[in-house]
Amino acid sequence: MAEPLWFLAKRSAAAAMICITFTDIVGNFATIQGNSMQPTLQQGHKDFISLLKGDVVFYEKISAPAYKYCRGDVVVLRSPTDPDQLMVKRLIAMQGDWVNVPGSHEIHQIPKGRCWVEGDNGNLSLDSRNFGPIPLGLVKGRVTIKVWPPHRIGRVERVLPEGQVMFTDMHSCVITRSCLECE
Amino acid sequence: MFSDIARKFCQVFNLFCCVHVFHAHVGQLHYVVGPSMFPTLNATGDLLFLERFSVRFQKVNVGDIVVACSPENPRVLICKRVLAVEGDSISVLPEPYAQDAAKNVLIPKGHVWLQGDDPYKSRDSRHYGPVPYALLQGKVQLRIWPPHSWKKF
Numbered sequence: 001m002a003e004p005l006w007f008l009a010k011r012s013a014a015a016a017m018i019c020i021t022f023t024d025i026v027g028n029f030a031t032i033q034g035n036s037m038q039p040t041l042q043q044g045h046k047d048f049i050s051l052l053k054g055d056v057v058f059y060e061k062i063s064a065p066a067y068k069y070c071r072g073d074v075v076v077l078r079s080p081t082d083p084d085q086l087m088v089k090r091l092i093a094m095q096g097d098w099v100n101v102p103g104s105h106e107i108h109q110i111p112k113g114r115c116w117v118e119g120d121n122g123n124l125s126l127d128s129r130n131f132g133p134i135p136l137g138l139v140k141g142r143v144t145i146k147v148w149p150p151h152r153i154g155r156v157e158r159v160l161p162e163g164q165v166m167f168t169d170m171h172s173c174v175i176t177r178s179c180l181e182c183e
Numbered sequence: 184m185f186s187d188i189a190r191k192f193c194q195v196f197n198l199f200c201c202v203h204v205f206h207a208h209v210g211q212l213h214y215v216v217g218p219s220m221f222p223t224l225n226a227t228g229d230l231l232f233l234e235r236f237s238v239r240f241q242k243v244n245v246g247d248i249v250v251a252c253s254p255e256n257p258r259v260l261i262c263k264r265v266l267a268v269e270g271d272s273i274s275v276l277p278e279p280y281a282q283d284a285a286k287n288v289l290i291p292k293g294h295v296w297l298q299g300d301d302p303y304k305s306r307d308s309r310h311y312g313p314v315p316y317a318l319l320q321g322k323v324q325l326r327i328w329p330p331h332s333w334k335k336f
Contacts, residue, residue, distance in 0.1 A: 017200035024207050067257050078317035081293040083241065111311075113255035137252030137318045 027060035027141060030076060036119030037088055056148035059141035067136055072160035074143040080134050088143060089117035089127050098166040101129055210234045211321060213250055215262045219299030230328035233321030248323040248336055254311050263297035263307050277309055
């Protein structure tokens with residue numbers, strides 16, 4: 001009687017370990033909540049039916065250990081104000097770059113080890129314009145594809161807003177290796 | 184024969200997954216070198232056991248020693264003591280020599296103040312500001328090596 005239960009328990013534990021390892025190392029799915037990345041990504045509301053209409057994306061974590069991110073990538077990051085919350089924003093600038101804050105005349109140079117993230121929908125986004133450049137260690141993965149809803153399935157492209165960022169040196173991305181890879 | 188190889192491969196793969204889950208979610212060993220936490224930790228190197236639950240469930244308190252990703256280089260891990268958590272106000276000496284230049288810093292939401300025990304040798308929050316809580320990797324619980332200085336923190 002105990003034999004099949006034990007077998008099931010062992011198999012379940014092994015499957016759980018494999019799933020956890022996959023979501024830690026390879027990538028994970030995320031449901032978009034919030035409008036800060038419109039029109040690139042749309043949110044699902046809190047009730048179940050509307051949740052089905054929200055975008056579900058897959059973000060990869062393979063580039064995470066080496067921090068091989070490029071300007072213009074849509075990334076998943078831990079919020080600097082709430083460590084339990086994940087945010088999805090676009091990576092605009094890396095260390096050493098000069099970034100022009102939209103809607104003001106301020107120019108910031110990004111300090112060492114930090115980056116500047118912004119949502120595509122500037123009016124509704126809580127991002128680096130509010131809390132400043134964030135440490136790159138908060139970035140946990142790069143959004144690669146939208147997997148749901150079916151009519152919005154596709155790649156999430158790397159797009160850099162024109163005229164906002166001045167690079168001090170295109171090849172000085174110490175952390176992201178050479179920017180030649182991003183072009 | 185191929186089924187034997189496949190079985191062995193599955194066992195090794197399962198073992199790898201179990202080790203990864205323990206390492207990433209339960210506890211890790213870290214070899215920490217550097218003078219910033221002298222005399223609590225040796226400058227020549229200590230093998231420390233970190234546990235991840237405290238950080239995961241936000242049970243890190245003032246006075247804990249933690250390992251975190253450096254805000255200046257995410258590939259580098261730093262080992263410092265938590266001197267203040269969000270909402271606290273801390274009086275900071277930017278330079279340990281200048282006693283009359285103290286300034287008050289209010290720790291913002293979601294951040295902690297990290298400082299090394301040796302203020303003369305440590306590069307910490309006095310230089311790069313409060314550190315987001317999400318950069319913390321683990322809380323130091325035990326020193327395992329060198330064996331004669333085994334210690335629970």
